[in-house]
Amino acid sequence: MTKIQKKYQDYVATMQKRADVDYAIGLLSWDKETYMPDKGARFRSQQVATLSGISHEIFTDKKLGKLLADLNDKAGKLDKRQAKNVKLSLKEYERSTKLSKEFVIKKSQAISKAYHAWVEARKANDFKVYKKELSAVVDICREEAELIGYKDHPYDALLDLYEPDAKTKDLTILFKDVREQLVGFVKELKEKSQVKDDFLYKKYDKDKQWDFGLKLLKNMGYDFKAGRQDLSEHPFTINFSPEDVRVTTRVDENDFMNMTWSCIHEGGHALYEQGLPSDQYGLPLGAYISLGIHESQSRLWENNVGRSLPYWKAHYKGLKKQFPKNLGAVSTKKFYKAINKIQPNLIRTEADELHYHFHVLIRFEIEKGLMEGSLKVDNLEEIWNAKYKEYLGVKVPDAKHGILQDIHWSHGSIGYFPTYSLGSFYAAQFFQQAEKEIPNLLKEIENGNTQPLLDWLRENTHKHGRYYNAEELCKKITGEKLNFKYFMDYARKKFGGIYGV
């Protein structure tokens, strides 16, 4: 082995050691949400904190920094995948060295306080209870942006954590498109008569729902030998290697689709993780690109596939057989329309496929403003409510149904929200490309065969890990960077069809 290859192996060993610790933390978290008995919580928090500290120590060790710098200097002697790993790890390492231990502690204390204040504010249904602590989080995030550094906009430094290389400038253009194009289109839909969906909210037996969800997951190609589904309060996907990727769901007896969308959505996330290269375990090239690309996989399966007519031509018959009382008189077409009902609402997580992006738009504008300093936490509730009135046409009745609905800011996660919309927009652009490249894709889906689609995603996205960033991947797959046009085309065709616009 050459000297440089020996060094590379040292780097790999350190990264894998860190991954082993991180995945152990992952299991501690999975267990907490699924099987842990109540009283286990106290020591579990301590165990997670200890392991997080150890993971941090491993990654911020100066020896690793030196190794990464050395390897990066001699990147020409590495193969290009190795060189990319080194480059990406060095970027992460450098980011971590820019924050002092004191700053990290200060931030985690501010977050802890903000989270508790958020919980209390929700109980009191009063934004005032949370204002001071949220302000502190915003200040810390602005300070973090300065410490990390940025070229154009402080928000860039935060976005980079969730969506590497994303820029405020580009997102501003993107969300301007959302505002200009989507608001108008949704208004057109609103003028048409509403679809009926009452049959979705009858009583659906929980065990039968569970079995149906498993069938859908299996049909998508989710590998149950490398994963499993369990129940949890909030659905999530978590992985401990590409060979152990788990999903959770919830089952609501009076809302059948809740379970269905969570299965397909988390299934989409899980297929991505199961498709990552296991020989790159612990390295950037063994990991997902960004939250936006992760979400593109879940949204593509959930919306472009799961909420399509061909998909239910394949699966509706089986579903009807399970629930003849509720669905016996409902045609496939009627069912398809019902699951695509468009209606403005107050809560982001309950929004339909189109209104969802107004919720994100509002958060994007607010976060950007807070980071620039053009908005202040003090009158944020009024700003929030005004935007909901303007974009969604709804009146926010109270803080719980408004500004207090999301946990993100209380966790210090500023810059996270835009990735949700990016996911849908990437999904639309990728899916139209898949339709071009996969022979008879819609026909295959109609026949219950999504394997060609999965193969295409594996080949074009999953297998590369983080070799490309989001923009590079998008160009590689579709020949151009993210373009909101594809989402609008999709929306106009689908919802225009359903509502007769």
Place this chain on the structure above:
Amino acid sequence: MTKIQKKYQDYVATMQKRADVDYAIGLLSWDKETYMPDKGARFRSQQVATLSGISHEIFTDKKLGKLLADLNDKAGKLDKRQAKNVKLSLKEYERSTKLSKEFVIKKSQAISKAYHAWVEARKANDFKVYKKELSAVVDICREEAELIGYKDHPYDALLDLYEPDAKTKDLTILFKDVREQLVGFVKELKEKSQVKDDFLYKKYDKDKQWDFGLKLLKNMGYDFKAGRQDLSEHPFTINFSPEDVRVTTRVDENDFMNMTWSCIHEGGHALYEQGLPSDQYGLPLGAYISLGIHESQSRLWENNVGRSLPYWKAHYKGLKKQFPKNLGAVSTKKFYKAINKIQPNLIRTEADELHYHFHVLIRFEIEKGLMEGSLKVDNLEEIWNAKYKEYLGVKVPDAKHGILQDIHWSHGSIGYFPTYSLGSFYAAQFFQQAEKEIPNLLKEIENGNTQPLLDWLRENTHKHGRYYNAEELCKKITGEKLNFKYFMDYARKKFGGIYGV
């Protein structure tokens, strides 16, 4: 805070850090046996290995050694529980420093080879396949004993790992008693007519078994808010703090009692762990005393309580109601006799309450001989088979039903087996004391109330953690050290009654 108290807190922090890592390893292991999908195994092993290495690094850090030595020198300034923690940790630390890194690696390689050879030998049903590797393990264990050091007997150095402060000399006397007193008694029983137990092996619905097991656990006082039961191939108890202590069981449709004994046995282990003081988390005083004392808790519940007539006077009615077809015609007395059937057998884990100790006796004699060098692995199968003929009167048909049945030696665990018998003997001695001290204990059990017994165990054993060693605890509870007499009294009374001896 005084300087010495500050040092003590540093020691506590290090021990808790190690405990956090160890309990994360515990969860990785629990998950592996319960819910992990098949393909998860590969990276899981690596994750466990990494965390084990980290735990080892934390504990063998020279700074900790220095801290422990300092604290031990000034133990007079600590309170007596603190001083005991320091003393016990120092003992463990010193043991760990006596083994070089090279030796630890050599041992783990020998064990890995031996385990694989054992698996292969079982497949081939041929002891020869395993001989060489087992010899290597025995040699390593002898070398370990020399490195660790001992006063009287090399076996002492190994016993100490599982049963701190146990001595070969004492065990030799104990097992001489077993041989002399138990062999004769069992012969007497054998001359009497056998009890009937065929109704235990009819078809018992698995779900009903599961529910019945949970009921028994609950009735014992097992706290389901600080634990849970799951299924696994081999039942076990595992804890991640005293506030999260989990048990597993297996359910065999054609062997009802299999599930029942595993529930009560693991429940006994779990009650001990749930009763340990959580303010001593990570410290010796927050841990169990020895495997023998741990087993005393499980065996006390399983045999002295669970296999008693009063216990089934409380629970048989409910059981019968669940399985009227199988048990409708079976009286409580008949059931009680059936579950206490005595019969020589070949496999330790399937042995009855009395023959079990012959199995252990044989392993004790062999281990002692191997450690002294008076026995060799080469002709161990002949020795094994001869002892089974002599003590149990059974002919071993092949290696799988003989010398290849246990995994222990292939894991390098020499000195573990005696703790199983110690558990039962301590249990008998503790239980006769409980009968003296708890008013109407048997009557309470008959009424389904084991709370007074649990309170007594909590007060006399659990709450002390490792403050006393096994011998000290035994003297404290019963006024004398372990005495085989109590087990024989119990055996004569119970089985004499059942078989009419």
